[in-house]
Amino acid sequence: MNSFFYASASGWIASILIGAEIVLPYLLRRTRLSELLGTVSRDGKPYLHRMRPHYWAGYVLIVLSTAHAWVPMQTGHMGRANMTGLWFATAALLLLLFQAALGLALQDAKLPDRARFRSWHYWTMMALMLCVAAHVWLNA
């Protein structure tokens, strides 16, 4: 039963963290939302420096998601789970790793073709969100 608790808790925390991770750049950048809430810093720090909470939340998310996948796989409790949901979860984990790679590349301010990378980062986030939603719907 402990494995159920760890898998369930890590999964829900990861889902919440995904939401926070998505919102963070909109709060850290100068956007309508950040202006409204007053969350955008005016201390003159460069934009990529201000994005640090977004980077760290991403790293934590990778650890949590891996743990969430590892616990039931290790205990062999996958037998009765919906297979389509598990495929969505696998896709989400792969997308998360791809997303982390894109994010790491975007940390370089001099990255050539930056706009294209940012666009991929955005659309990968959308695909990731859909996969996670499907996984939650089918397996939670």
Add this chain to the structure above:
Amino acid sequence: MEANSALEAKRARRVWIALVALVVLVAALAVWMSARMSGKMSAAGASDEQAFAKATAGSTGKVVLEVAEIAPSGTFRGKLLVKKTEEVYVQTGTLVAVQFSAQTKMVMGRPEDIRPGAIVHVTGTVRKDHGLDAGQIVILTGYVHVE
């Protein structure tokens, strides 16, 4: 000008604290719900052959069964299992008939999960024939093993 920016910084800090607190609160709620469900499953794991044999008609019975056969009209028969460890159960020779309906509360699964070989925890009212009218069925298949 300086006072204005100090005020803005203070406001920003407050908003950030509120946002972080909100995330922590929702995460804590998720952990609590997971612990509650896990506790429910753990409590459901209790199964005692002797206690069930002595149970009188009308009393509440709690048993873990390995589903042996399904009959139409919401009835199944299962072999009574006795808890050995948290995740390992041992089969007994006792067969228990269970009646369930649309009103029966299903935890961790759906009525379709009740099939031969499935492991279920049943809480219900003991009948005169020592069967059970299920009030709650927890699907434990995959979470416990039978020796």
